[in-house]
Amino acid sequence: MSIEVKKLSKTYGKQIAVNQIDFQVNTGEIVGFLGPNGAGKSTTMKIITGFIPPSSGGGTVCGIDFVENSIDVRKIVGYLPENNPLYPEMYIKEYLSFMAGLSQVNQAASAVKKAIEITRLGPEQHKKIGQLSKGYRQRVGLAQALLHNPKVLILDEPTSGLDPIQVAEMRNVITDLGKEKTVMLSTHIMQEVEAMCERVIMINRGNIVADDNLKELKNKYQTSLEDIFKQLTQNVDAL
Amino acid sequence: MWTLYKKEIRSYLGSLIAYIVIGVYLVLTGLFLWFVDGNNVFDLGIASLQVMFDIAPYILIFLVSAITMKSIADEKRLGTLEILTTKPISDTAIIMAKFFASITLIAFALLLTTVYAYTIKNLASPVGNVDWGAMLGSYLGLLLLSACYTSIGLFSSSITDNQIVALLSSMVISFFFYSVLSLLGDVSFLDSVGRSLSWFGLEFHYNSISRGVVDTRDVVYFGGFTAVFLGFTQLVFESRKW
Numbered sequence: 001m002s003i004e005v006k007k008l009s010k011t012y013g014k015q016i017a018v019n020q021i022d023f024q025v026n027t028g029e030i031v032g033f034l035g036p037n038g039a040g041k042s043t044t045m046k047i048i049t050g051f052i053p054p055s056s057g058g059g060t061v062c063g064i065d066f067v068e069n070s071i072d073v074r075k076i077v078g079y080l081p082e083n084n085p086l087y088p089e090m091y092i093k094e095y096l097s098f099m100a101g102l103s104q105v106n107q108a109a110s111a112v113k114k115a116i117e118i119t120r121l122g123p124e125q126h127k128k129i130g131q132l133s134k135g136y137r138q139r140v141g142l143a144q145a146l147l148h149n150p151k152v153l154i155l156d157e158p159t160s161g162l163d164p165i166q167v168a169e170m171r172n173v174i175t176d177l178g179k180e181k182t183v184m185l186s187t188h189i190m191q192e193v194e195a196m197c198e199r200v201i202m203i204n205r206g207n208i209v210a211d212d213n214l215k216e217l218k219n220k221y222q223t224s225l226e227d228i229f230k231q232l233t234q235n236v237d238a239l
Numbered sequence: 240m241w242t243l244y245k246k247e248i249r250s251y252l253g254s255l256i257a258y259i260v261i262g263v264y265l266v267l268t269g270l271f272l273w274f275v276d277g278n279n280v281f282d283l284g285i286a287s288l289q290v291m292f293d294i295a296p297y298i299l300i301f302l303v304s305a306i307t308m309k310s311i312a313d314e315k316r317l318g319t320l321e322i323l324t325t326k327p328i329s330d331t332a333i334i335m336a337k338f339f340a341s342i343t344l345i346a347f348a349l350l351l352t353t354v355y356a357y358t359i360k361n362l363a364s365p366v367g368n369v370d371w372g373a374m375l376g377s378y379l380g381l382l383l384l385s386a387c388y389t390s391i392g393l394f395s396s397s398i399t400d401n402q403i404v405a406l407l408s409s410m411v412i413s414f415f416f417y418s419v420l421s422l423l424g425d426v427s428f429l430d431s432v433g434r435s436l437s438w439f440g441l442e443f444h445y446n447s448i449s450r451g452v453v454d455t456r457d458v459v460y461f462g463g464f465t466a467v468f469l470g471f472t473q474l475v476f477e478s479r480k481w
Contacts, residue, residue, distance in 0.1 A: 049325040053480050074327040081325070085318030089254065101242030102326040144322070 002027045002182035007057035010043050017043045019206035030178040032197035033186040040206040041186040042082050045156050049079040078145030082156040088130030103148035115143040135166035155185040171195050190226045204233040240332040247340030260302050261348045267298050286363035292377040304409035307392025308402045310337045315400035330476050345385040372451030380448040383461035388413050390468030397475040417441040
């Protein structure tokens with residue numbers, strides 16, 4: 001089991017962002033974390049990566065408690081936050097070596113080289129981040145998450161704002177990575193999930209509304225993923 | 240922590256801030272020390288850097304605030320704080336790395352003014368007849384004072400994602416603790432209360448250490464002051480977790 005979340009809740013004031021959710025991600029899986037905007041996807045990911053603590057509940061990544069031993073969890077998790085924050089004034093290599101240092105990578109130079117290779121940043125690698133197109137910036141964000149060769153990748157909307165070609169390339173990279181690593185990615189684009197994921201966890205208003213294999217989910221509802229999504233997320237609206 | 244420290248230093252050097260800060264500091268202290276009419280070394284005829292040591296705390300309020308305004312506010316604005324804090328590094332280490340990077344830059348600016356000290360030494364009659372104790376004390380005082388200002392600056396930078404707000408609040412807080420508290424000591428109707436309050440001000444301890452007597456109480460005061468504001472910074476830093 002790579003990620004195990006138990007009774008995880010997060011409240012902001014009176015607003016419940018995540019409500020007692022349980023789920024598991026098995027080793028080597030690519031799991032799509034699906035939900036409308038504001039459903040609690042990012043909040044859940046921020047809790048697992050140690051940016052914010054949960055209000056209650058918790059869980060583990062590769063058996064390490066992400067609330068108690070956050071620092072140890074961060075060593076084995078690669079995280080691409082939503083909106084992919086970067087320092088525009090830094091050079092790509094400079095940024096990646098800095099990140100490698102922060103992640104306590106022993107051979108930073110070769111790790112940077114490898115990450116640039118995997119994310120196909122090669123042709124642009126001597127540029128400043130501020131000069132890059134959105135697609136390349138996203139790759140820098142992904143490269144940053146790969147430097148320490150993490151066992152688990154948590155990617156928050158890795159393809160948002162990219163053009164169709166960049167989306168396709170990003171999908172290929174992520175699918176390749178999924179062969180060796182556990183990947184949990186959030187999105188609200190259905191095609192994304194169908195192209196990359198084996199399993200889907202749907203979340204709406206802080207509650208998990210579906211957690212199943214993609215195929216079985218489709219068999220169960222006998223309709224397209226998009227319709228399932230609409231059905232499940234609007235059902236709760238009606239309540 | 241070392242990685243982040245190096246990155247901070249490099250970003251100071253890369254963004255002109257370092258050169259401007261050091262340049263402005265040298266120009267201003269140089270002007271007041273050698274050129275401003277009536278109060279410069281030649282007019283006073285005393286071989287001492289006292290003029291510089293009197294004016295430096297005020298210049299430093301501005302410069303330290305300018306150095307630190309970016310450090311946390313900009314990470315917040317860019318969102319990179321989320322990257323930093325999800326790497327295997329503690330919040331304390333992040334704050335300390337930024338603190339030491341700023342201190343290093345200021346210490347370097349202070350170090351460059353030792354050229355003035357050398358000049359003074361050669362101007363003295365006989366050559367070398369300088370109160371080295373007071374001078375060393377004053378330099379130590381300035382360094383400790385800068386540590387306090389830096390902690391105030393980091394705190395100000397942590398409460399906002401706007402660099403200008405950080406700059407202004409840092410200057411106001413620094414000025415309050417350096418000057419305003421010490422002025423209270425002169426307000427007649429406050430009497431002994433005012434004098435006690437002035438003890439809490441930075442100027443009281445800076446003046447005390449400037450005389451060349453390094454009193455443990457002053458050092459402890461400066462250290463404690465810095466620790467308190469770094470503690471506040473950490474508190475604000477962790478407020479995302481509430």
